[in-house]
Amino acid sequence: MGHNRQRNIALLVAGTFFMENLDGTILTTAAPSIGRSFGVPSVAIGITITAYLLTLAVLIPLSGWITRRLGSRRVFLSAIAIFTLASVLCALSTSLPELTVMRVLQGIGGAMMVPVGRLAVLRVTDRADLIRAIALLTWPALVAPVVAPLAGGIITTYATWHWIFLINVPLGIVAFVAALRLIPSEERETPPPLDWLGLALTCTGLGSLVYLGSLLAERDPGVLRTIGWGVAGAGLIGLAIAHQLRARHPLLDLRALRIETFRLAHAGGSLFRLAVNAVPFLLPLLFQDVFGYTPLLSGALVLFVFVGNIAIKPATTALLRRFGFRAVIMAASASAALTMLLMSLLTSATPLWLVIVLLTASGVARSTGFTAYNTIAFADVERVEMTDANTLASTLQQVAAGFGVAVGAVALRLGDAFAIGSGSFAFAFAVLAVLTALATVEALLLSRSAGENIRPARR
Structure with a gap:
């Protein structure tokens, strides 16, 4: 398959990821407007967010078996x-209640769309092009929680909350047509x-x-x-792990965790995801509730976290080529921990330009x-093991991302016991910095040669 088609498939899947990620977080801002429309307290809208995230977490493990039975093209098109x-x-x-049920249906589509889309990319991408393909698939998870x-x-101020969902319609139609043209047909397997x-x-x-996590x-x-x-x-979960280690054909094949690189990505990587996903949750609260900034x-x-994300993207491949995975992961996690620690020092007197520089640097590390x-x-x-590994990876990443806000909220409440005002936020950001620093320690223990088989040759 040509490089252009591989890239186009990666871009298509990235676009669907963006829709799925955005809908997991955007509803929080619109909760008061939706509450007024339905005649319920805005806090009650939280059930629709929880229902969506629950559906994603529960059904993603099933995606690997369904893909084997029906084929990734058919499942991906159906999911869109x-x-x-x-x-x-x-x-x-x-x-x-009606909105909650529809959000569950939306979660069913998202649960199939994300892991199956990534599997479609992995199956058509050569190892030499894996870094570029994954870089494209990564940006939705970075951008959606920030924007x-x-x-x-903006939508609830200048339109109505309904447009939060309606903007998915043209995007979905374009994605469906593109998937029809780009995603190759494949022979269906006979799964166990x-x-x-x-x-x-x-x-x-x-x-x-x-x-x-939603309770916390x-x-x-x-x-x-x-x-x-x-x-x-x-x-x-303990019973599930014990069963799947013994089962002949487990739903989630845990053997991928024996691979050093896969294990790192979902141990230290989960700590990293937890912490960085909590930052976009805490920052607006700090700016509005403590500093008195307008929404x-x-x-x-x-x-500006997003600005940092975009600014470093063109250099990511070059950094991995020059320094290797171990050094880049150590530097990224250590830098992220440092930016979180510096966020704990922010006050209402901090110059805006300095805040902008810090948030941009945070985005680069993220x-x-x-x-x-x-x-x-x-x-x-x-x-041959890609389907099982992809399903396990998607499940672990979804749980880690889902707990990001919960960890931030718990850290913030613990901070209330130690300080007042912005001091509680200082405590929360310090907790996030410690979690991210633990990810740095695990990266330090990684083999120096890890990932060399997909690392692009230096030019």
Whole structure:
């Protein structure tokens, strides 16, 4: 397959990733407007966000088996169609229960769209081009959480909340037509029997943990309820792991975790994802609730994280070529930890230009780390094992991303016990810096030759 077609497929899948990521975060800004429309408190809209994230977490593990049975082209096209149709139905909803059901349907499309789309890219991409392909797939996860608050604010200010969903329609139609032309047909496999016990344990365990994450993000989640869901989730996941290590044909094949590069990408990489996904959640709160900035100024400042993401993108491949994965991951995670530590020192008297420089630097570290982690994950995975490894990677990444906001919220509440005003935010950013520093330590233990088989030759 030609390089241009490989690139176009990667761009197509990246576009669908952006839709899925944006819809997971943009609704928060529109919650008051939707609440007024339905006659319910704005906090009640949180159930629609939780329902979407729960559906993603629960169904992603099933995507690998479905793809084997139906083929990635058919599943990917169906996922785009379901997501687009569900977006229309969300916009047409007239009550909170109706919107929640439509969000579950939207989550079904997203759960298939993300891992299957990435698998389609991995299957047509040569190892030599893997870094460039993964770099394209990484930007939606970087951009969507950053632009969502501003985009949601603009849409609800100058239009109505319905357009948050309706903007997916033209994007979905374009993506569907492009997928028809670009995604190659492939022979369908005959998968082994579905691991029903593994499916039940994994899905209920992941669902419990994601719901726990949404509880932890609330101001008063209730101690007994939190402990109950935490114990249930951990217990079910423990049983799921024990079962899938013994099962002949497990739902999630955990053998990929024996590969050093894959294990790094989803151990230290998960800590990195947790921390960096919490930053866009904390910054608008700090700017508006403590510094007194307007929502517009707050959203504009957070966009400089996106500026840093974009600014470093053209240099990512060159950095990996010149220094290798180990050095780049160490530098990216250490730099990200440093920027979070510096965020803990921000005050309302900090000059705006200095805030902009710090947030841009944060975006640079964020983008470089995401690209390096996501690329090295598949460096040593054989093509015959790619479907299983991709399903496991998608599941772990979705859980890590889903807990980002929860970790930020918990750190912020713990900070309330130690300080007042912006001091609670200082504590929260310091906690995030420590988590990211732990990822740096794991990268330090990585073999110097890790990822060399996909590292582009120096010129």
